[in-house]
Amino acid sequence: MAKATLTISSKNYSSWSLRGWLLTKFSGLEFDEIVTAADDPSARAEILLLSSSILVPCLRHEGAVV
Numbered sequence: 335m336a337k338a339t340l341t342i343s344s345k346n347y348s349s350w351s352l353r354g355w356l357l358t359k360f361s362g363l364e365f366d367e368i369v370t371a372a373d374d375p376s377a378r379a380e381i382l383l384l385s386s387s388i389l390v391p392c393l394r395h396e397g398a399v400v
Contacts, residue, residue, distance in 0.1 A: 336366045337396060338363050338366070338393060338394065338395040338396075339366045339367075339368060339393070339395075340354060340366070340391060340394075341391065341392040342354055342367065342368070342369055342370075342390050342391045342392075343370060343371070343390050343391075344369065348390075350390070351390055351391050354393065355391065358393060363395070365393070
């Protein structure tokens, strides 16, 4: 299991999610990827639990949240 978790929206429709994924991938950091649908109301509640600002991408690594 990876120490880092990256929460993103669709890489096809969100350039910010794609950028976060690319930077994490190119860094060589081993991470788990969680993809959520931003237009689904239940997914928004899930994003709120994962990221207090409701913004993605959100990277969690060793207690730090970026």
